Amino acid sequence: MTITAQLLGSVRLPGGRAVVDDFHEARADGTRRLLLRRGAGLEVHDVAALCAGEVSPLAVVPVPWPGWDAGVHSAAPDGSFVVFSGQRSVRAVAVGGGALWEYRHGCWGPELGHEHSGDDQQVCPGSEHGSVRVSDDGRLVWAHVVAADADYQELWVVLDARDGRELARVPLTDSYASGSHHQSLPDGAHMALCVGMGQDGILLYWARRDGEGVVVRDLNEGLDRILLDVHPENGRFLTVEHYGADLQLHDLDGTLLAEAEPAGPGPDRWDWCAGFVDADTVLASTGHEYGDDDPVRHSLMDAKTLEHLGQLDYPGPVTGYVRPLGDGTWLTHDRASDTLSRWTRAAP
Structure with a gap:
């Protein structure tokens, strides 16, 4: 048929x-935004307006690290700022271009213990990356990052969207990511993280904020599947x-x-x-x-x-x-x- x-x-x-x-980013309130990297800026588009011929974006936010072309970024529901998933930090940038805050973390570069020049714009070899997602109420940022200490450890952290302060963290003990992405549930409370590890498989988690901590459901038993x-x-x-x-x-x-x-x-x-x-x-x-x-x-x-x-x-x-x-x-x-x-x- x-x-x-x-x-x-x-x-x-x-x-x-x-x-x-x-x-793309579908929100609980029905809004749908598309984020498109173009040169040194990240364009934020409304789907309906774009497909109706309105090519001018809602906003253009400068990318903090022009040489970094990986990571999955996220726009605030009200469109006032974008959170970028970088190689060594998560950074929130206002639509006007000003940096709001930065959360430093370990390097996604695959060579353990490699040195950094101290230059914030240095991009280390490798395509491995994490991802971020602003919650549907705009209050939290969920981020998949590498711990800042010497031993390699990936983390799922919850940050305060106002100042980047870490509110909670979940160690991902079996994760060796090549990349990841987040999706939120329509209830606005739950968040999903899907971690791709190349030929080593896929990891999948659901979580929700619970007081000062995070309740996590590990869905990896018997699964080797990509969240769509x-x-x-x-x-x-x-x-x-x-x-x-x-x-x-x-x-x-x-x-x-x-x-x-x-x-x-x-x-x-x-x-x-x-x-x-x-x-x-x-x-x-x-x-x-x-x-x-x-x-x-x-x-x-x-x-x-x-x-x-x-x-x-x-x-x-x-x-x-x-x-x-x-x-x-x-x-x-x-x-x-x-x-x-x-x-x-x-x-x-």
């Missing part, structure tokens, strides 16, 4: 592939097996609720971009990351059972990853024309 995709808007956006391939998206209402979440073999739907405690393999002819592995188009529908793709010469296919599935509903039919060729937005729409990016497009399901 095929389902017709309807174009809602397109805009030429050089470098826009990153806002589809990487994780969180349901916009009930907190259930989607994961994909490390190498794309299957897509799974989980309850908040990690319980498996449903599972799906790619349907029909073509690639037999899912790409790592998938998510909730809305509360009732999941969108996932095949053919990009593991498809070789096979065409890209975008499939809609039931959000409760992951039953296949049909393959999307576009008015023209669509390649690359797909990024569901949770509001009934999704994004694609065409590399040849550098065009970002927003789609929805056509009315029957």
Whole structure:
């Protein structure tokens, strides 16, 4: 069965592939922001305005370390500041460009015990990085960092968004990250951390603030899965097996609720971009990351059972990853024309 995709808007956006391939910020209040690195600045865009042709960003915030191109950053819900995940520190920068605070941590460089010149702009070899996320109420910053002492230890810390003061920390004893990303639950209280360790697997945690401490749920028993998206209402979440073999739907405690393999002819592995188009529908793709010469296919599935509903039919060729937005729409990016497009399901 095929389902017709309807174009809602397109805009030429050089470098826009990153806002589809990487994780956007969906907030509990329904706002959706895209962060796009362009030169020495990080642009903050509103999804709806951008796809309606408004290419001017809501804000442009200078990147603290121009030579550092890794890390997953986060904008405050009110758009007043951005928190950057650096190689040796987490730094909050106001929209006007002024540094608000800095939280120093150990270096993500893979060579243990290597020296630093003392130059704040020094970038050490290696692509390993952490991530940050501002909470939905704007009061906390969750950060995945390396401890500052001599022995290598990764930490998940909670910082005060006003001044960067550390409020709580959780040692991640088995983590040797190549990268990570955060996602928040629609209740605004829970936060998720997904740590990628390359061929060594994936780690996944949920946590919430509890008084002066943090309650953490370790979801790694029997899992080697990438966190893809969180349901916009009930907190259930989607994961994909490390190498794309299957897509799974989980309850908040990690319980498996449903599972799906790619349907029909073509690639037999899912790409790592998938998510909730809305509360009732999941969108996932095949053919990009593991498809070789096979065409890209975008499939809609039931959000409760992951039953296949049909393959999307576009008015023209669509390649690359797909990024569901949770509001009934999704994004694609065409590399040849550098065009970002927003789609929805056509009315029957």
